[in-house]
Amino acid sequence: MPRFENLIAAIDGSGPTEQMVHTLLSLPAFAQCHVTLLHAVPSQTSAEEMRAAWQKGQELLAQTLQTFPPRPGLKISTQLVEGDPKVVVLQVAESLPNPLIVMGSRGRNRIMAILQNSVSQYVFQLASCPMLLVKDDAYVKYPSHVMVALNNSPAAQAAFATALDLISGIQGAQIFLASVQLDADNPGRDEALDRAIDILKNRQIGHQVLTAVGDPATEIVRLAEESKADLLVMGSPDRRPTIARSIPDLDRLLGRSISDYVRVHIGCPVLMVRSVQDSD
Known part of the structure; x- marks a missing residue:
């Protein structure tokens, strides 16, 4: 089985994460990889707020998907899930074989990340699979x-x-x-x-x-x-x-x-x- 079989991209609207996914897909190692564009919608206090958040998530995934033009061999899907983003990312990763998680990171230190409920920090702690972190201010380059x-x-x-x-x-x-x-x-x-x-x-x-x-x-x-x-x-x-x-x-x-x-x-x-x- 290929080492990079499933690529899970945690989509939150940050540019560097999407740029990193595009870069990875240009590499031969990811030629047979299935990409999951994942967005989690936290539970809201009212049904109206939930509908608005859900619609926003749908629009975000649709916009992101449009940046990946169809090409031979490209296998890409979207998942919109209700739940805590930290938990959702881990659950999806655990459900797929040979996953690689790609997500953004604001580069907070340990205590600040805990206090501000950082998704990337939590996933970094608990993920058992490889994880590629891209800071919000990172300049993504072809990894030669x-x-x-x-x-x-x-x-x-x-x-x-x-x-x-x-x-x-x-x-x-x-x-x-x-x-x-x-x-x-x-x-x-x-x-x-x-x-x-x-x-x-x-x-x-x-x-x-x-x-x-x-x-x-x-x-x-x-x-x-x-x-x-x-x-x-x-x-x-x-x-x-x-x-x-x-x-x-x-x-x-x-x-x-x-x-x-x-x-x-x-x-x-x-x-x-x-x-x-x-x-x-």
Whole structure:
């Protein structure tokens, strides 16, 4: 089965999200992908308000759908659902095989996102599938230069594999391998980096190695900005036990998660790849 089988675009009227979907559909990796344009209408206090909100949602989806002209192989549908947008996005993702969620993000910090009931923050916490976040002020570009935050964790390995699939068939594409060491005095051998370089050489994929020493979260953001990466792909492990998958990860909410810091501060779109095998 293709890695990118179902693309779920959370449509809220923000331009960057729609631009990102158009960009993804221009990539060979998404040639067989089914696109769901999803809009959730929160419950209203009166029937009249509900009818108005529902009509507005219908118009938004219709306008968005018109931006996708028919073409061979394009499979696209719309879903208008009543309910809390945070919950609706997760429910739709769980109902489809191999989903990728694409949605906008205002880049709020953890506490502000919680207080303002951020949809993207909530979905980021609970989604078990990959999630591509596009900040409202992001400049969406064709992802010919993709940066991967690399280490020995299963989540990072999954991110590297996803990046390989993403650039498959893109002429002249390059992968930037970002490796951050915590201690300059004891750097150690980065086996994950060595393996990734070997794979890229064997596949004749252009690449650059970007190294840094310091805090991984801040260094990943810096390397992405300095390299002018079009897209960052990184692992975002799910550390909760199976029984607790329906509640937010408090460490990520209140602590200093690498993936959460990057989500807030990165300038380019970021694709978070989930793993349940380790933590960040």
